[in-house]
Amino acid sequence: MSLGAELIGNPDKATDTQLVWAPYFRYVFDAKGKKTDSVLIAAEKTLTQQFRDYYKKYERINRFEIGRYITPYGNGLDLGNGFTWTFDVSDYRTLLKDSVHLAAGNWQELLNMEFLMIKGTPPRDIISIRNLWNGNFNYGIDNDPIDNHLKPITVEIPAKAKAARLKSRITGHGFGGNEDCAEFCGKTHSYKVDGTKRFDKLVWRDNCAYNPVYPQGGTWIYQRANWCPGAEVWTYDFELTPYITPGKNASLDHDVENYNWNGSGSTPYYAIEDQLVTYGAPNFTLDAAVDEILAPTNNNMYARMNPVCSNPIIRIKNTGSAMLTSLEIKYGMPGAEQSVYNWSGNLKFLETAEVNLGAFAWNGSGTFMVNIGKPNGGNDEYAPNNTFRTKVNLPPVMPEKFIIELKTNNNPDESSYTLKDASGKVIISRDNLDANTTYKDTVSLTNGCYEFRLKDLGEDGLKWWANTAQGSGTFRFKKIENGSVLKNFNTDFGAEIFYPFTVGKLVGVRDYIFESKTQFHIYPNPSSGQIHINLDFAERKTGILEITDITGRKIFSYHIKNTIAEGIEADLKHFPAGVYMAVLKIDGEIQTRKFVIAK
Template sequence: MKTSVLISVMLFLLCGMAFIPTEASAGPGDTTVVQTFTFNWPGSPKEGTFLFPPADKRFEKILMYYTLKCDPKQNPACGEWDYLTYTRLFHHTGRFDSTGKEIVERYELGRFITPYGIGLDLGEGWTWVYDVTDFRQLLADSVHLKAGNWQELLDLKFIMIEGTPPRDVIKIENLWRGSIKLKEFAAKVPPRKIDLDPRAKMFKLRVTTTGHKFSNPTNCAEFCPKIHSINVDGVRRYQWQIRQECATNPLYPQGGTWIYDRAGWCPGMPATTQEIELTPYISGSSVFLDYNCEYDEYGNYIVETQFVSYGPPNHNRDAAVVEIKAPNRGEMYNRINPICARPLVVIQNTGAEILNSLDISYGPVGGNTNTYRWTGSLKFLEKKEVWLPAFNWGTWSGGNVFRVTVSNPNGGSDEYAYNNTMESHFETAPVYNSYLVISMRTNKAAYETYYEILNAAGKPVFTKKNLLNNAIYRDTIRLMPGCYEFVIHDYGDDGISFWANNDGSGSVIFRLTGGGLWKTMNPDFGKEWRMQFTYSSLVNVEEIAARPVDFSVFPNPANGALEVTYSVDVPSQLRLRLLDVLGRVVKEIDPGTVAPGKHRARFDISDLAPGNYFVALVGNGAVIRKVNIIIVR
C-alpha cells in the first residue's frame, strides 16, 4: 500500500445508495471507501442496498470496518447482554425457482458477539476489522446488506485498496450452514463432493463455528472444549480446539463473565474464522470434504462455511507488512501499547517463492530508522509475528506516525511495491525522572498472581512472586535509565478483582518517589496487564540546593527561542543543558565560572521538533535545578 492514501470525501447518493468513490485517476494502492450503515441509520437490524465499484475493478484487499458505539437512548447504553449479530450479504442471482420467486443467496461477511454493556463505555466508537477480500465478486455494483442489532449503534464501511491481490478469487460458494445440535452434527453436516472450477488452481475453506447454550451436564456448547476437524478425500488434514481464550480481550473489563473461555467466540469480539488452505491436498476435477466434531448430547453450534476457489499466485517473489501491533493507538492493540521498546509487526509471504529472508525498516516518521534482517521460512500466504529489536527512537517531527517498510525478499527485488509499507498512529510511553514505587494489595488468591519488570530486550530484571493473601507490598524500582515494562500475570485468568468469584479484591497503585499519585491499575484485567515506561537519565540524579538558586525559563510553551534566568550567591562553575524526554543532551551552554548575581542565557530551539524537553542547571556533575518545558510550532 502506498503511504499516502487517496480518499475522496465526495458522497454520492442515488436511489438510497451511498458510495464514496476515489478520483478517476486512482491507481494501485489508492483506496475507495464505501460507507454503508451509519450510527443514525434507522431499523434493528439495519438493512439497505449500496453501490460498490464495478466487478471489473481490481482490488488488492477489502476490509470491513465494523464500529459500535453506545446508544444513550438505551439503559444501559451499551446493552446488558452478549448477543449474536451478523453482517449478511444477499446476492440476487437473477434466477428463479419453480414458483417464480427469485433465488437469493445469503452470505455471512462477519459474525460478532456484543459485549456485556453494564458500566461499559465505547467512547466515540470501537472498530473491529474483517478481511472480506474473498467476497470481492459479491461486493460489486448494487449490494444488499443487513447488519447490526437493537442494542449498540453501528457504523459499517468498506475500505477497498486498489491493486493486485496475491491471488484472484475465481468463485466463492456456501457449504454447510445453520444452527446445528451437537448430537445431530454428523447427520446435519454430511460429507460434500465439490466439482472444481476448471479455471481454479488454489483452494481454501472458511469455517466460522460458534458454540451456544449451557446449564446442562457438560455446559455445551458455549463452554465445553471440543476438537473440530476437516477431512479431505477421507484423510484428516486440519483440526482445531474450538474453545478459545477470552481473558486477553482488548475490550475490558465488561459487565459480565467476559473472561470465561468460549467456543469460537468471546463477548465483544468477532467470531473466529478458521481459514484452511486446501491446495496441497486437492488434485483432479473434484474433492470430498468432511467436517467433523467431537460428539456431545447437549448444546448447538451456529455454522457458516464457504469454499473459495482461486487462480494461481500473481507474484513469484513478494512480501508484505500486513499489521503493526505496536506501536499502535488502535483500540484492538491497547493491551500492549504504548511502547518504548520492541515494535511488533506481522509480515506475510505474498509470493509463490518460499520466503527465507526479508529486510524490515522501521521508525517514527521524521525520526530515526532502524533495519532488521528477518530470516525464517514462510510459504505462500503464511504470516509471521516479528518482534523487532529495540532501538534509539530519538526525536521526530510530523506527529506520532510509525512507519514499517519491507524490502529485499530472499535478497532480491520485490515484484509488487504497493504492499511494502504500512503506517500506524501511536502514543508515547510515559517518561519519568524519578523512581517508580509499586504498591500492591493482594486478594485471597495471591498464589495465582505475580509481577515482573522487563528490560527493553524483554528480559526480567525484577520479579515479585510467592505473595501472601490479603497482604500489602511496596517496592521502589531502582534501575538504570532506559525502557522497561511492568507485567502482572494471573494464572486464574480472573485478574485480582472479579465480581463472579470468591477471591476478594486486590489493587496496584503506581507512584513516583518525587511524590504524587501517578496511576491506578484496573484490577479486573483477566490474564495479564502491561505498561511500558522510560526512566530518563535524570532518574538517579536528585536536585541539590545547598545554596539558594533562582532558576526560571520563559516562555513555556516555547517557539523559536528560550530565555533562561538564574542567579547564584557565590562564584560557580555551571552548565545549562537542554535535554529530550529520554534525558539526552540536545543543546548545551557553557558559561564557565559565573560571578555571584543574576545571569541570562538563550537557547535557539528553532531547529528542534515539537514535544516535551527539560532545561537543567548543572554544577559539579549534579543537577541543581530542572524545569519541564514544551516546544510548540
C-alpha cells in the same frame, strides 16, 4: 386502477390502466348551500373479483456471512468514543461490487461499518465462492445427531482454478448440561476431502482474559468455543489445493467430535458458516508483505500490547509462491534514523509470522512505519505491499523514582509482577506472595523505555464480581515525596496489566497525567462494607467525595486537594446491608456511583 393481465411470468406487472369511479350521488344545492335534490349516477360496468392461485415473485438472494463479532456485556462497560474491530474480507471481494444488501444481526449497539478497498494486485485472483454448511446446528441430540445436518457435499472445482480454500467460522452456544457444551466445551471439528480426513481443529478461544474490551459486567474472562464477549470470531482457513483437481468434482465433509447431551440447561448448538473459495495461480513468485503492525499502534484491537516506545512487533506474510527464507526489515518513525532487522525463517505461500524487532529512534511524530525488501536476497516483485504505516500514541511518562504498591487478595499465588527495560533486563520482580498483604517497591530509573507487567494466573484480576471468594486487592503507582497516588489501576483486568512507560522522553513535564477524563471506580461491588475508591483526573482537581445511604444521609466524606489521583478506602462494615451512593463533587460537576453492601 391497474390491471394485471400477464398471469404467466410476471403476474405482478401491470399491463393496462383504466380510470373508473364507483356509483355515487350528484347533489343539487340552493343559494345557501343546502342540499335540495340528488341524482344517482349508476354504474356502467361491473368488475367481478376473482381469486386465483398466485405465486409471489422473490428476488434471488445468496446470503454470505463475511465476518462475525460477539457483542460485549454492556453492564459497567465504557467504550468512550467507540471501539473499532477490523476484519480482512479479501476473500469476498468478488461479492462486494454492484448492488449488495448488507446486514448486521445486532440489536444492542449502534454500529458504523466501513469498507477500505485496497487498489492493486492480490496474491492470487478469486475464481469462485460458494456456501457449504450454513446455519445453527443442534449438538449432542441422540435421535438427531449433528451429522444428519452436516452431510457430505459434492462440489465442482472450476477448470481454471489452480487453488482452493475452505473457510470455516464456528461458535459454540448453550450451556448448563454435561461439559457445559457447546459454549464452554472445546470439541474437535474435522474436515474431509473425498472421504479422507485432512484437517482437525479444536474450536476454542483461549485468550478471552486478554480482551482489550474490558472490564465488562458479565463473565467476559471465560474461555469459550471460539468466541469472547466483545471480540471478533476467528475464521479457520484450510488450504485444499493439494487435495483438489481443477475441472473435477470433490466431496467435502464437516464432522464434529461425538457428544451426547444429558438434557440439562439450554440446548447446545454450533453456529457454522463454511464456504469454499477457489483461486487462480499465485500472481508472484518472490514477494512478501507487511500484514500488520501489532505494536506500536493505536489500533483498538491491539490495545493490550500498546502503547510502546521500543521493541515493535509486526506480522509478515509470504505472498509469493517461492518459500520465503529471509527478509530485510526497515522500521522507525518518519524523519528519524531507520533501524534494520534481518529476518530469517521458512514461510510457505500465504503463511505468516510475528517478528519482534529491536529498539528504534523515537521522535514523537505520531507515526510508525515499516518497510520490507530483499526477499531471499532477491528483488521483491510487488512493491505496494512492502510498506505499512500506523498512528501511534506516546507511552505514559513516569518520574525517575516512584513506588510500586500491590495489595494481594486471598489468592496470592496467582499474582506476580516484573519491570523490565528496553533490552529485556529485569529491574525488579515479585512472586511467592502472601495473602492480603501490601508490598511496596521503590524504583529508581534512568531515561529510557520500560515495560511493567502484573500477571494473574487465575485470569480473574485482583477482584472480580463472579469470584468473591478471592477477595479484592489493589494496585497503584505512588510518588516518592509524599506517597500520594500517581496512577490507580483497575483491578478487574483479567489475565494481566501490561503498562509500558518512558522516563525522560519528554522535556519540561511537571505533572504526570495518565487519563484524558475523570476515572471514578468503586470495588468490590457488592462488598461486605470495606470498599476501595479509585479517582484519576485529567488535571489537578479539588473537591469532595461523599457517601450517603438510600435516604440521603451522609455517612462518609473525603476531601480532595489539588491532586491528579486518589486511592480511598472506606470502612463501612458497621452499616447495614443495602444500596449506597458515592457522590463526587469536583469543580461544579457531580458524578455518582451506586454500590451495594451485602451481608
